Amino acid sequence: MNVSERQAPELRVQRWIGADGEKIAPLKLSDLGAGPKILFAFQDWCGGCHSHGFPTLQALHAVLSDQGVGFAVIQTVFEGAHENTFERLRPNQVEYALPVAFGHDEPPAGSTHPTFMQDYRTRGTPWFTVIDAGGRIILSDFRLDVGRLVKALEQG
Template sequence: MKIGINHEQAPELRVPVWIGADGGPVSPLRLNDLGDGMRILFCFQDWCPGCHSRGFPTLRVLVDRLVGQGAGFAAIQTAFRSSAKKDVGDQTAKNQAMYRLNIPFGYDPVPDGEDQPTVMADYHTAGTPWFIVISPEGEVIYNDFRLDAGKFLSALDLPDM
């Protein structure tokens, strides 16, 4: 199986369940709903220790630093076990509140007849925590497990806030 889709056009999101930045339900998001700038998708599982020890803290740093710079964010709970169809919104909303992330959160269960969630299938992810960075032009420029927030922010060469 091919892992990641770097340097390819980002597929449109097909995540069926979303809550908005305020925790309330919203219509399914499309990539353009995240803005015209860089878009960062964070895939997680509620039970994943690495998501809580590394993934969410990294996401928190990125949101704090980049949200005012035109970057758009979304976190997506990828339920890659078919038994994970329970808790459709409960764990997703719990994580949004626990990490005080005022960004959209999606829940991507395994569709009937498929073996993995849509984001995993479309972006060729290999588990969680998983970061996907999409350029303003729509090209996937990063697609992998770990993202070093310090190195990433330094590479962006942003003006000080």
Template sequence: MKYGISGRPVPELFVPYWIDAEGMHCPPVTLFSLGQRHRVLFFYQHWCPGCHSHGFPALLSLIERTRDRDVAYAVVQTVFEGAETNTPERLSEDQRRYDLRIPFGHDGRLPGHRLPTTMENYRTGGTPWFVAVDPAGVVLQDGFAIASEEFIAAVDKGRAPT
């Protein structure tokens, strides 16, 4: 299977469990609810060493670098293994650990499925996995890392002059 969906329309999120920016349970987050703007989705697992050594630091750096730009972020724990450790309760733990005031979702495997819906729909290769989406809903880039400079240039290209 070829991983990724770069250049394609972004699939809707079908993630059943979410916490909001304050760590409180909330209704499901959708791409529409994130707004028609640039969006970055970050998929991870709590027990994934690379998610903590590379993924979250890259996400934090990108958030800091786009603080003055109109970009929405959401984090989804895509549990394809270690369901006893990668639980919904870990979301608020990770949200606090990295001081991230953005929504976190939890997507586990459905009975009879090998992977969570998010991983199937986004054709991810594992975790950490980034998905950058433009305001028209097209995936600009996706993969185990994010090309921050390329993403910021795309955001700036779409900004009105100040």
């Protein structure tokens, strides 16, 4: 498990849909509430995102969404821009029954990596980032243990 304990940078992802699938203004970390936050990065064409990442996120959301934990999903387009499109956000949101904001993050001009990958130092997908209530990144990795994370968040 990659733990950095550094302050979480503000999100720079510009394109989002809300829980209802409608376009919304760019999301800020504060929009996810004052408690811990779980950010999940994926690509639509990523097999591991669908076989492992989304099911893990569903399990976390089922247990933690009513306990003050904020959630957001970000499609980090570092390859396959022709398939990992903004239009693929809503079908994934519906398929996995995740009533949370979904963002679409393409590399800014002159860069090869999306803003989330740059700012949060992610290395691919599926990627989980957990931020504590104090705004520190406490987990940043391809995988996480749902039971262990739930227990840690419940203990404060």
